[in-house]
Amino acid sequence: MTEAVDLLINARWVVPVDDAESVLEHHAVAVCDGRIHAVLPQHEARTSISARRTVELRDHVLIPGLVNAHTHAAMALLRGIADDLPLMRWLQEAIWPAESRHVSDAFVRDGTLLAAAEMLRGGVTTCNEMYFFPDAAAQAFERMGMRAVLGVTVIDFPTPYAADADDYLRKGLEARDRWRGHPLFEFSIAPHAPYTVSDASLERVASLAAELDCTIHMHVHETAHEVEESLARHGVRPLARLASLGLLGPGFLGVHVVHVDDHDIALLAHHGCSIAHCPTSNMKLASGIAPIAAMHEAGLRIGLGTDGSASNNRLDLFEEMRQAALLAKVAGGDASVLPARSALRMATRDAAEAIGLGGRIGTIEPGKLADLCAVDLGGADMQPCYDPVSHLVYVAGRQQVSHVWVGGEARVEGGVLQLHLDNSELIATASLWQTRIES
Incomplete structure (x- = not known):
């Protein structure tokens, strides 16, 4: 019998930022009701989890937001x-x-x-x-x-x-x-x-x-x-x-x-x-x-x-x-x-x-809020990758961020904000304030 969840994220690496400094290869993170439900190998998730939506991140490292x-x-x-x-x-x-x-x-x-x-x-x-x-x-x-x-x-x-x-x-x-x-x-x-x-x-x-x-x-x-x-x-x-x-x-x-x-x-x-x-x-x-x-x-x-x-x-x-x-x-x-x-x-x-939120966010573990960030390490400028954590700090930049979730809700997908707000609106607003401040 499978467990029903809202979202299943399959990633090349999951870095939960735990005491053991784990780097979990080919793992999945299951999200239900805005919280992390489980962290488990992908082969186990295929038989035990039924997700309304599945996101495949074959070249990515998934970290806490x-x-x-x-x-x-x-x-x-x-x-x-x-x-x-x-x-x-x-x-x-x-x-x-x-x-x-x-x-x-x-x-x-x-x-x-x-x-x-x-x-x-x-x-x-x-x-x-x-x-x-x-x-x-x-x-x-x-x-x-x-x-x-x-x-x-x-x-x-x-x-x-x-x-x-x-x-x-x-x-x-x-x-x-x-x-x-x-x-x-x-x-x-x-x-x-x-x-x-x-x-x-x-x-x-x-x-x-x-x-x-x-x-x-x-x-x-x-x-x-x-x-x-x-x-x-x-x-x-x-x-x-x-x-x-x-x-x-x-x-x-x-x-x-x-x-x-x-x-x-x-x-x-x-x-x-x-x-x-x-x-x-x-x-x-x-x-x-x-x-x-x-x-x-x-x-x-x-x-x-x-x-x-x-x-x-x-x-x-x-x-x-x-x-x-x-x-x-x-x-x-x-x-x-x-x-x-x-x-x-x-x-x-x-x-x-x-900042007083350690009980709710900051790690990838069951019960925590599903605030998550995926970083794409698949580009040629990211190769070779011997250690994804080293790459996060010394090689990758924010331009490699592909997906972001806050409480299990997508805020960024494919590097694009998933909100009713686009670059043109932000640029127009910034331009208006620049004119005021310079005047």
């Missing part, structure tokens, strides 16, 4: 407006002025649509978002059928979205209430950075995060200047300040975390914190190279993020996997540091756990 541990999706509309500047000049001279003139519900909705399309085509099924107007972002992600953790952004200074920290929290929590229970969304509290949020506001963030049982998502120790400023203003390094205010814990996700010493790393490990590593953004802004090898050795959980398109300028986790692996090797003078399997895990399982 990639998880972008940190981004600002709507900033896709600011891609390239402020290149080749260090962080504080980039923020103060270009980004914050542009945002003060243009950020709105419409800006966030349109920018997030553009970003979600880019991420889905590149195999990203979930992102951890930090920006203004979370209602508008949720509307865009819902239209695209993409999973997201939406940040309740907190800053002490006014923007077109809110007047002060209390206003940010009030509006963000109202958005959280409106979208509560939606199958695609969770919320975090996202104070921007130690240098833009006061002690009083941070204490309120810590209290709310504990009360609501949600993650805290925050830039920290991104530049040497940030650390120096904290020592001058507060007498302690930023992470020590956050610890004294009650923010550090298993639900804390520190973004960038570049300029840290052994004590900082030990403090993060002691509190069970997670890291969102954004190697390309760190390089482009000349912020530095995060000591990933030391963090791994300390037992920290590290996910990969892209940051926003204004500082990357791509939302491409294949690029981040490659950059993370190569940077770690050259920084440590050790070619064995951060092997391909570790880089893939940082873009899937570790990132999912870091």
